[in-house]
Amino acid sequence: MTQSDLDPVRRPISTAHGLPNAHYTDATVFEEERDAVLAAEWAGLGVAADVPAPGDAQPLDFLGMPLLLLRDKAGVVRVFHNICRHRGMILVDAPRKIEGALRCPYHSWCYSTEGRLVSTPHVGGPGQNTAVGIERDQLGLLEVRSHIWMGVVWINLSGDAAPFDAHHADLIARWAEFDAPLYHGGADSTFTLDVACNWKLAVENYCESYHLPWVHPGLNSYSRLEDHYHIEAADRYSGQGTHVYRQLTAPDGQTFRDFAGLSSKWDTAAEYIAAYPNVLLGVHRDHAFAIVLTPKGPDRTQEQIHLFYPDPDTDANLRARNTAQWKVVFEEDIFVVEGMQRGRHAPAFDGGRFSPAMDGPTHMFHAWVAARVQHHRTPVHAAE
Amino acid sequence: MSTLEARLLNAHMHRDRAALVALYQEAADSAAPAARAFFLTQAYVYALETGHADADALRARLVAMGCEPA
Numbered sequence A: 001m002t003q004s005d006l007d008p009v010r011r012p013i014s015t016a017h018g019l020p021n022a023h024y025t026d027a028t029v030f031e032e033e034r035d036a037v038l039a040a041e042w043a044g045l046g047v048a049a050d051v052p053a054p055g056d057a058q059p060l061d062f063l064g065m066p067l068l069l070l071r072d073k074a075g076v077v078r079v080f081h082n083i084c085r086h087r088g089m090i091l092v093d094a095p096r097k098i099e100g101a102l103r104c105p106y107h108s109w110c111y112s113t114e115g116r117l118v119s120t121p122h123v124g125g126p127g128q129n130t131a132v133g134i135e136r137d138q139l140g141l142l143e144v145r146s147h148i149w150m151g152v153v154w155i156n157l158s159g160d161a162a163p164f165d166a167h168h169a170d171l172i173a174r175w176a177e178f179d180a181p182l183y184h185g186g187a188d189s190t191f192t193l194d195v196a197c198n199w200k201l202a203v204e205n206y207c208e209s210y211h212l213p214w215v216h217p218g219l220n221s222y223s224r225l226e227d228h229y230h231i232e233a234a235d236r237y238s239g240q241g242t243h244v245y246r247q248l249t250a251p252d253g254q255t256f257r258d259f260a261g262l263s264s265k266w267d268t269a270a271e272y273i274a275a276y277p278n279v280l281l282g283v284h285r286d287h288a289f290a291i292v293l294t295p296k297g298p299d300r301t302q303e304q305i306h307l308f309y310p311d312p313d314t315d316a317n318l319r320a321r322n323t324a325q326w327k328v329v330f331e332e333d334i335f336v337v338e339g340m341q342r343g344r345h346a347p348a349f350d351g352g353r354f355s356p357a358m359d360g361p362t363h364m365f366h367a368w369v370a371a372r373v374q375h376h377r378t379p380v381h382a383a384e
Numbered sequence B: 001m002s003t004l005e006a007r008l009l010n011a012h013m014h015r016d017r018a019a020l021v022a023l024y025q026e027a028a029d030s031a032a033p034a035a036r037a038f039f040l041t042q043a044y045v046y047a048l049e050t051g052h053a054d055a056d057a058l059r060a061r062l063v064a065m066g067c068e069p070a
Helices: A027-039 A169-174 A199-207 A217-221 A316-332 A334-343 A360-377 A379-383 B003-013 B017-030 B033-050 B055-064
Strands: A043-047 A056-062 A065-071 A077-081 A117-119 A143-149 A152-156 A190-195 A228-233 A237-242 A270-275 A279-283 A288-297 A300-309
Touching (some): A027 A360, A043 A288, A043 A300, A077 A152, A117 B033, A190 A316, A199 A237, A199 A270, A199 A279, A199 A288, A199 A334, A199 A360, A228 A360, A300 A316, B003 B017, B017 B033, B033 B055
Antiparallel strands (some): A043 A152, A077 A143, A143 A152, A228 A237, A237 A270, A270 A279, A288 A300
8 A cells, every 4th residue: 555645734724634534444543543542552442430440441443452441349430451471362252240250151261350360170181270380470361551530541552652641741730720530420321322434534623613603503692703712732632712602501590509619701702622632521610521532444433422520419400411412422422433434435535624723723733643653653763 | 070069160250259268278178189279269368359358368368388488
C-alpha cells in the first residue's frame, strides 16, 4: 500500500487539508492508527461504574484485543489481558462476580483479583501442583496500565506513555473545580449508539461548534454560535465551550444540585472537550458526561454515553429527562458522521479544507493524528 | 458407579461448586494415599474459586504433603 501523504494535514489551518480518505476507509491504515494513536496513548476503555463492587468483572473487546475490566478485592479497578498464562484461554466470557479467585475454565489455573497466579493444579502431575520452571510470581495476569479520571477507565496499551497525570496535567488543572466524586446516574444514565463511521469522525464533529445552528437547531433559542468559544491544547485535547449553559429544570422547578465550590464562571458556562484520542467529555455546573468511542473497524464505532452527577441521590425523573435530552442531541449528530463516512469513498475528495475561524479544534485533532502516524512511520520508531 | 461418583457428576453438571468442595474432600479422605492429593487439589481449586471457608485448610493439607508451595 502507498502510504498516505500527511504533510498537508499539518500545514497551518488556512492551507491545510483534512486526513486522506484512507484514514477512514482502509483496514491497513486502521491498524496503523490502532498502534500509532490508540495503543500508544491514554485511550478510553469504559467507565469504573461498569464494575461497581469488588470482584465485579467485565470482559471487553478493544481493537480486537480481549481485555478484562476488574475491580479487585481491595476496590482497585484494574485492566488485564483476558487470557490465561498457560494456554491463552479466554478467562471470563461474560460479566460476572469473581467470588474468590479467577479460575481458567480450561485447566483451572487460578488468579487472584489482583492478578497473581495462585494455583496451578496438577501442573507437576496428578496432585502435584508445582513444577520446575513454572514460577508463579512470573506468571501473573498480564496487566494493562490504567488510570481513572472523570469516571473513565483510561488505558495505555503500549505501556510507555507518560503517566496519565503528567500527560493530561493541563486538562486536569483546567477542570480542577470538578475534581470531586462523580456519581454515575446508573442504568437510566447510560446508552450506547452504534454508528456507521470511523471513530475519528465522531471526535471531529464533537470538537467544533460550527455545526450547532444547522444540526442542533433546538440550541439556537438560547445558545447561539457567538456564545461559544474554542478550546485548543495542541497534542492533548480540543473542543468548545459555551457561555450560556442553562440548567435542566423540571416542571416543578427542581434542578440537580451543583458541584460544590464552583466559581461563578460555571453558573452559565459548560465545556465540551475531546481528550485525544477517543474520549469526549462534557462538564456543567450540575452534571458531567463521558462518551467513550470504541472503534469496531474502519467504518464502525460504538459510542458509550455515561452521565455523572455530584451526588449519589438524584431524582430519577430528572435524570431520565437529562438522559433523553442528551440522547436527542447525540442522535442528531449521527447523520452527519455517517454522511461524512460515506463521503470518504469519493476518490476525488482531498481531505477537505477547514474554516480558519471555526474549525480550529477539528484541525488540531487532524494535525495530531497526522503527527502521531508520521512518528510511527519513522524508521527509528518502526525498528523499535 | 459409586454413590460418591454419582454425586460428583451431578455437582459438576449443576456447577454446584460448594458441593464440589465437599465431595472432593470426601473423595480425598476415602482415597488411597497416592490419589489423595489429586482429590484435595480438586477441592482446593473450587474452594479458591468460590472463596470457600475451607480453602486455607485445604491448602495447608497440600502444603504438608509437599504438593503446594509453602
